[in-house]
Amino acid sequence: MAKSNAERQKLYRVNLSKNKLKFEQMKQKSRIRDNQRRRNLKGASLEKLRLRQKMASKKYRDKLKLQRFNNQQSTTYKSRQSFGKAVKRTFQSLPKDPSKRVDVIHHIAQVLNVIPATKHHKREQRSLANALKELVIKFYNRDDVSYQMPGKRDCIIVENGGKKITLQKRILLYSIRETYQLFIGDKNDPNINLSKTSFSDLRPLNILVQSHMSHRSCLCVYHESINLLLKALSKQIQCPDLNTLQTFSLALVCDEEDEKCMSSCCPIM
Numbered sequence: 001m002a003k004s005n006a007e008r009q010k011l012y013r014v015n016l017s018k019n020k021l022k023f024e025q026m027k028q029k030s031r032i033r034d035n036q037r038r039r040n041l042k043g044a045s046l047e048k049l050r051l052r053q054k055m056a057s058k059k060y061r062d063k064l065k066l067q068r069f070n071n072q073q074s075t076t077y078k079s080r081q082s083f084g085k086a087v088k089r090t091f092q093s094l095p096k097d098p099s100k101r102v103d104v105i106h107h108i109a110q111v112l113n114v115i116p117a118t119k120h121h122k123r124e125q126r127s128l129a130n131a132l133k134e135l136v137i138k139f140y141n142r143d144d145v146s147y148q149m150p151g152k153r154d155c156i157i158v159e160n161g162g163k164k165i166t167l168q169k170r171i172l173l174y175s176i177r178e179t180y181q182l183f184i185g186d187k188n189d190p191n192i193n194l195s196k197t198s199f200s201d202l203r204p205l206n207i208l209v210q211s212h213m214s215h216r217s218c219l220c221v222y223h224e225s226i227n228l229l230l231k232a233l234s235k236q237i238q239c240p241d242l243n244t245l246q247t248f249s250l251a252l253v254c255d256e257e258d259e260k261c262m263s264s265c266c267p268i269m
Contacts, residue, residue: 062116069114128198136194136202139183146170146207156206167206176200176209 003011016023041049077083094101110117139145147170154169172179180199184192227245234242241251253261260266 065113128194132192132194133202136183136199137204139186140204140207141170145174145179145182146172158205170207172207172209
């Protein structure tokens, strides 16, 4: 009866294994052929090969761990009685709740490398696009969003690409929440997915909020003090001349445009 192809190949491999020299030559040719084939792989075929090799290596390592565990288990205890006592003491130390007991045993098995450790899913960190970051930084530096401080010492040194640069400080005209709402309303782009926290984190170091700055005023101290006094008096005395500084001045002098009258040198005075 004629043999099938599978039977002939099996007989060929048996005879080949008996001839060590010929068997080594065959393996050498096979290695050269496989290496040449791997060099020509690209794209999806190469990724598939790497994944298969990775799974084969993991399977081989798990097999070695299981063999070591079986060998240790068979030689650790000399009798079944001592092994049974150890198991009994271990069970007595476990929690009474069945689900907790399973969790403890599973964790101990992972710590002792009896079973592979569970790989927890890592949260994917999605980074913002560089174009969006530049857009936010430019928005912060707009003159209608923040104003530049005029002082010579109102500057800050920041690092940019390993180099130190000096930037003039700017003060936000609005709060962070209001600035964020202005940015969203100004762009009006549904593709922009930016939270208020990320918008706040992108604020440049030279852009400062109003609460971080000392009180500064460009108003005249004398005139503003009079305005504050008139404001307090208008709440106690019902008089239309106390509404503003201009109406109050008109009530005191004859002519605002006359220097003598404004200097208390008027003949009527």
